[in-house]
Amino acid sequence: MIVVDASALSAFILREEGWRDLAMYFVRSMSVDHVVKEVANTIWKASCVRKMLTVDEALKAFKILLMIVGKNVILYPELKYLSKAIDISLKYSITIYDSLYVAQAVMENKPLLTLDEKQRKVAKELGVEVLP
Numbered sequence: 299m300i301v302v303d304a305s306a307l308s309a310f311i312l313r314e315e316g317w318r319d320l321a322m323y324f325v326r327s328m329s330v331d332h333v334v335k336e337v338a339n340t341i342w343k344a345s346c347v348r349k350m351l352t353v354d355e356a357l358k359a360f361k362i363l364l365m366i367v368g369k370n371v372i373l374y375p376e377l378k379y380l381s382k383a384i385d386i387s388l389k390y391s392i393t394i395y396d397s398l399y400v401a402q403a404v405m406e407n408k409p410l411l412t413l414d415e416k417q418r419k420v421a422k423e424l425g426v427e428v429l430p
Contacts, residue, residue, distance in 0.1 A: 300429060301406065302327045302371060303399040304336035305413040311337060311359050311366075312344055312351075323411050323429065324366060330376040330398045337363050379405060390420045400424065 300323060307329070310320045338360060345356035367373055376383075380394075382401035387394050396417040403410040409427040412418055418428045 299372075300327050300409045300411050301399055301403040302329050302333070303396070303410065303412040303414065303417065304333050304340065305417075306411045307333060307363075307366075307371065308337050308340040309413055311363050312340065319430065320411070324370045327370065327411070328372045328374060328402070328406070328408065329367075330379060330402055331373040332376045332395065332398055333371070334363065334367055334373070336395060374402065386420065386424070390423070392416055392420055396420075400426065 302323060306320055306323070308314075310317050310324060341351070341356050341359045341363070344359075345351040345353060351359065376398050379398050379401040382405055383394055383397035386392070386400050387397040390397075392400075396414060399410060399412065400417060400421045402408070403421060403426045404424055409429050410417075410421050411429045412421070421428050
């Protein structure tokens with residue numbers, strides 16, 4: 299099992315470049331429950347701000363997200379990781395949102411799947427295996 303962050307899950311859901319390469323990671327993974335809000339916001343932004351998706355396409359993407367979470371991506375309460383996340387956030391100057399995924403990977407001793415370079419760097423500094 300691995301920890302997946304919003305950047306990777308969003309890229310998969312929105313079928314961004316390289317999304318097929320990410321598919322194998324979503325067979326059995328975990329994340330903080332916050333990931334649903336982050337990915338839903340990315341879907342909204344792709345539709346309403348970037349105009350990359352129609353409303354119907356955005357709703358389909360959201361349905362796919364809901365099908366994946368709880369089945370392929372098991373969600374854990376962010377509160378469990380928040381104390382560790384604030385420590386990481388303050389020490390490495392990354393957002394709490396990104397720190398939550400790193401904290402989960404550290405505390406659960408799992409690899410982290412992320413497309414975020416800053417988050418990747420911090421995770422590696424903390425001894426976390428980072429994918430892809």
